Amino acid sequence: MNEPKKLIDTPSQTAGPFLHIGCTPRITGINIFKSELGLIPFQDISDNEAINIKGKIYDGNNEPIIDAMIETWQCDVNGNYSSNQGFARIVTDLKTGEYQLKTIRPGNKINTDGSLSASYITFWIVARGMNRPLITRMYFLENDLKNDLVLNNIKIEDRLNTLIPYTEDKKNFIFNIYLQGKKETIFFEF
């Protein structure tokens, strides 16, 4: 018996420098759609539970990327993913390259084997010069991250800190992403 023939998935192409026209049209002065996608990841985030994440994406010349779009995806405080919340679409500032995200801290969930799931936010990044999206994660705790990843590959142990943001108050986080160099962020492939 023959295996059913699989179709080849359509190749990715760069989103280019003008992705805003289609993805965040209001930035370009186009106001024709009902709403922009992913403006807020969760409805009615209280001041109490809100966290703020900001940062820049640095290219190989250590220049911040000003034409990137980041889509973030995360679970709720109970560790559950839902198709109607947890998604945000943000772009880096057209002049400074800084992005900002206001969200809530994702929770942990008890796995079937009794362990706790890791708490992280997925960052999905496209820009001019990226033929395929780059995917990384922002973890909150080193322990979460080690349980999640180190078993997969011991070779990345010295770079695990690239997936942990800087914070002084556990409310405001700085999460910079480095495409190359000494601080090169860990990117994932699935």
Added chain:
Amino acid sequence: MIKKHQPLRKFHDYKSSISRSPNKEPLWINSSSSEMSGPLFSEKIINKNDNDLTLNFSKIGEKPLGQEIFVHGFVKDENGNNLKNVLIEIWQANAGGKYRHQNDPSNIKLDENFGGCGRFITSSDGYYIFKTIEPGAYPYPNRGTEWRPRHIHFSLFGSMFLQRLITQMYFEGDPLIKSCPMVNSIPDINARKLLIGRLDLSKTENEKILGYRFDIVLRGKEQTFFENKREGL
């Protein structure tokens, strides 16, 4: 399975990919619930004319300049199943090759009747359709000045984040496709053809709108080993 049909991240002929791609190997992991889930968008966010770029920005009674076209097709998964409820967003330059964007440096005029973006959610049989105008080719800096083949940018949300795709549709017969470094970053020559919208005379309307057919396939859950994956990673 080793896949050569997805583009290399770093491709020498595409200059900005050199500083905008990682130097180290990616970390291959099994997808978990975060990759197997994703946002779902409802018809409620779509206006009636969102998929008609000749109407959705123009003044009443006016039309953008350029050859009117339909771009249509089916969105499928790799098993050939049609995918419903897939949100498609498209954007493109006007007939002269100018984008409605503050960072587009070209001197070409904007078309006051053309915004250049549209949205659609695939129907129960995975079908989508846009009406628009043929975009112009445009120059951009790469190895000196080069020309992009005429293209429409496509963004798609499947039912899980693993299926998230941004790509471009090119036009059958465009002589600029062959030398485009973004197309040529795909190692498999046959896979490059999957990005070409085919002239579809069955979709021509009243002998004044041309049709193009562009089917899109979103990946499945299986791990996809790219050509540059090294053993043991």
